[in-house]
Amino acid sequence: MADQMADHSIETKQTAVYVYEAPVRIWHWINAFAIIALCVTGYFIGSPLPSVSSGEASDHYVMGYIRFVHFAAGYIFVIGFVFRAYWAIVGNSHSKEIFLPRIFSKDFWDELWHEVKWYSFLVNEPKKYTGHNPLAILAMHLMFVWGSIFMIISGLALYGEGAGMGSWQYQLFSSWFIPLMGQSQDVHTYHHLVMWLIIVFAIIHIYVAVREDIMSRQSIISSMISGWRLFKDNRPTDD
Amino acid sequence: MAIQTPNGFTLDTSGERVVVDPVTRIEGHMRCEVNVNSDNIITNAVSTGTMWRGLEVILKNRDPRDAWAFVQRICGVCTGTHALTSVRAVEDALKIEIPDNANSIRNIMQLSLEIHDHLVHFYHLHALDWVNPINALKADPRDTSALQKATGPRHPKSSPGYFRDIQNRLKKFVESGQLGPFKNGYWDNPAYILPPEADLMAVTHYLEALDFQKEIMKTRTIFGGKDPHPNWLVGGVPCPINIDGEGSVGAINMESLNHVRSIINQTIEFVDNVYIPDIIAIGKIYYDAGWHYGGGISGTDALAYGDIPDKPNDFSAANLMMPRGAIIKGNLNEVHEVDHRDPEQIQEFVPHSWYKYDDESKGLHPWDGVTDPSYELGPKTVGTKTDIKQLDEAAKYSWIKAPRWRGNAMEVGPLSRYLVGYASKHTEFTDQINDTLGALGNAPVSALFTTIGRTAARALEAQWCAYKQRYFLDKMIANIKAGDQTTANTESWDPSTWPKEVKGVGFTEAPRGALAHWIRIKDQKIENYQCVVPTTWNGSPRDNEGNIGAFEASLMNTKVERPHEPVEILRTIHSFDPCLACSTHVMGPDGEELAKVKVR
Amino acid sequence: METFYDVMRRQGITRRSFLKYCSLTAAALGLGPSFAPKIAHAMETKERIPVLWLHGLECTCCSESFIRSAHPLAKDVVLSMLSLDYDDTIMAAAGHEAEAIVEEIVTKYKGRYLLAVEGNPPLNEDGMYCIIGGKPFTDQLTYASQHAKAIISWGSCASWGCVQAARPNPTRATPVHKVPGIGNKPIIKVPGCPPIAEVMTAVVTYILTFERFPELDRQGRPKMFYSQRIHDKCYRRPHFDAGQFVEKWDDEGAKKGYCLYKMGCKGPTTYNACSTVRWNGGLSFPIQAGHGCIGCSEDGFWDKGGFYDRLTDIHQFGIEANADEIGVGAATVVGAAAAAHAAVSAVKQARTKGDND
Known part of the structure; x- marks a missing residue:
């Protein structure tokens, strides 16, 4: 990969900007693995593996382990999210982008429209960004940030059911969130549904990252590893 | 002015109108209006179902395997019988055959319901029509003890001290001035004729039965998990049998079977030693006093679908242990065959019901039924739409439709079943009937066609059911012994195996009478669900030809001691064990009725 | 008239424990010990x-x-x-x-x-x-x-x-x-x-x-x-944690009393006392008798899809489908769209490259 990038840099006179600070990068990958673990275990909580057909119940703990992994990954996800929100405050300007999209700015929407046209093959060249492009920001804000918030609240509300009425999870989350959604079964259902929303987001996210890495004017995937945004041309950025 | 009904009653509305609303000590909500002439004889009767819940509307597009749970909630008193009818309808539509053990378990559950329902009905809903608890305070407990030993000699609780304790408790209760359920009763009405010692015995048994009834349905808790509203399953029963394998404590095992047997034995004892003797004792006093009212159409038009299949999956009259057939126009020499699928036999009419048909001169078979609620009052109604003082029975006046069998208004229930059994010369029933008539002092068969007969038939049936429970427990144990522990057939559990479009019918004998559900399944969902229930038959309003229903007929020509105290009206209406939540929610077939139901 | 006290006495409670009960009640209500006789009096006569x-x-x-x-x-x-x-x-x-x-x-x-x-x-x-x-x-x-x-x-x-x-x-x-x-x-x-x-x-x-x-x-x-779900205190809970499930009615798992989760049991989402108090004098409850809980004490339990489905139906989208059906559907559509988009992108890129060359 490094060789490839080196080759590119010679041809296109790339310049580099430090965009993703180390905590953001570490968070990104921990978060990615937590989500994978959550989706896989979550799916098997909803639709369990074939029954373990022999032995005493105390000899096995299949659902127990699946649920343990789910809860552990869930806590990592929650703590990561809280940390990431904190970093949005103390980190560099790029770390704020997905939390506070500039939706009141006309430029934001103009640029977003440009990105839509780019993806619709209506323009030949995308704009150039050191951070995320506006479309990516909006998608991340709506699907990822709010999706995560929903999953954290609903997840802790469901966890609080097992932890009991005296637990902080129950007091802070289950007590109001379950009646708000109807009943426990509804919370399960929507928790499950938003998992699929996040999976759909992940598919788009990965596809677009790969595509942009190849077709756009800046590096994407490698940036989330090294932190450095590399540009493929010398023209000024658009953000 | 008098009107002659085709089914033989003369209606005269000239006398004073008496309204009873709510009719209490029934399931659900009901209103009754009668005209009483100057001799205090009832000359016209109007019965009205006063609730509608729209359950079949709600069932549309649901999974047929779930339907039992919905229809079970039609009624929590006859809980389970609708569920059983429903799973039978679905199994009929999908051609599912249930295992032998499942048939035995279902029969035990259904029989325990019959017994429980009959017992609770008699002691806790009906007894206060015959028994005066205040009068029981005058009794000498020694007389009551003597009466107990004479009528139910095998019942152990018979000492004078026992009755004195109960009497003291009752006395304290009455002296508290807080009469609770007995408040505002008609305790000085001369229609109560029992001597004080009999009243005390009956009140004592009221309390004993209240304690004991909770044991009877424990068989349903063992097999169905809870009661009211135990669990059922399309294709069999949900409880597995594991008689001696690994983990058998998690299923029906020897302990549960022993428990069931113990409950059955206790039930038989209570029915034999308390219920039957009480019925004979009280019935005889009223019968001897000449209270022979309340027959209505019970002796002329009776309908029974039959129930309790001996072998599983065979619903022919020969295999059903409860009788099946129809008797019309008083001809006991001919028992007609009943076919639920024949569009000419069972039809529902609505000219006097709060529903609309395109052509109300015709009746509709349940598979093609329409339900379009249409609440409107006739021009002679006294009062307003939301404050009815007096109904106009010439127009629409009830939430109950009028089902008819080949155009005849029919009575259903234990008495009808016994009549069909008697006419079929089925010795199990003829022997019981002859014994009872003997105990009433060699009374003629016509003694059966009264309010007393209706109440007595219920007790006889409870006894029959108690012994049949034992038969099916033995049968199940024999089957397990032969190596069969299967309780469910899951071949057609998966909806993807079902045909695109099917229809079926399921029936049972609910405690109150003949019950059937008709279902159409299309694309794995319920397309139409229709119930015609016992109280729809008995409580039906007039039909297009003017035939009156069984409730109305039974009140005709009854003498009331005090027109403004409805003791006799309640007595006769209660003898049917009305279930209004059941009767009043019939609906139609295709996708249209949702739009027709006025939702404001 | 029979008072509360009479009832308690008749049920075998002694005068002594009745008075003790009254002082405990007074304490539980946050009242001083002087209130105990008043409570006793009220219970005896009220x-x-x-x-x-x-x-x-x-x-x-x-x-x-x-x-x-x-x-x-x-x-x-x-x-x-x-x-x-x-x-x-x-x-x-x-x-x-x-x-x-x-x-x-x-x-x-x-x-x-x-x-x-x-x-x-x-x-x-x-x-x-x-x-x-x-x-x-x-x-x-x-x-x-x-x-x-x-x-x-x-x-x-x-x-x-x-x-x-x-x-x-x-x-x-x-x-x-x-x-x-x-x-x-x-x-x-x-x-x-x-x-x-x-x-x-x-x-x-x-x-x-x-x-x-x-x-x-x-x-x-x-x-x-x-305050607790049926699942929390269900005696079949160990089978749930072990991953031992009834897969089909009357199968081996059913006969051994395995967990009914896969048969649609709503115990995990139903707040009730069935698994502890049980029914009819503590005799049994639905799960013990082999059928899943249908969730009858929960708001709107009739409209949460079939009683035998683990995942409930969602009606809000105008179709009846459960979360997995919607999710797999959406993921498939999006995946296919991404693949198609990738194909078009590749063609476009090749063409642009061609133009540049």
């Missing part, structure tokens, strides 16, 4: 609390359940603890005499009677889908509620709406707390279809014994019986 038990659209399963109570016996509740002055299922009076009782109790015991409601009123057709005394049931209900000390909503009908309120709710059956004109009264919900008999009588005896209402959760249910 009037039984009048109860109006009204019936709307319902199936009477709550009443049927109530009479099955093993401890205390329904007989003792009715004869010695309460004064059940109106209950159309068991009362001797009918018609005008019955209606007169409601009026008498409301006037005579203003603010001192309990209103128990079984079933609920329909609001469509001016309420005439349920008629009492020629008038809509709503009239009787709102009238009786005005001066009640508190309202007990028996069962899922009164608490949530239950079966007649299931989609499309043709009569607009409405749970008690949502009925217009219901006075601002404490409402104790005792949901279940029906509630467990001993839970019903325990709620009543709690009120009488401790002379206060039980602590309620946010939705108005007594915490003492509704």
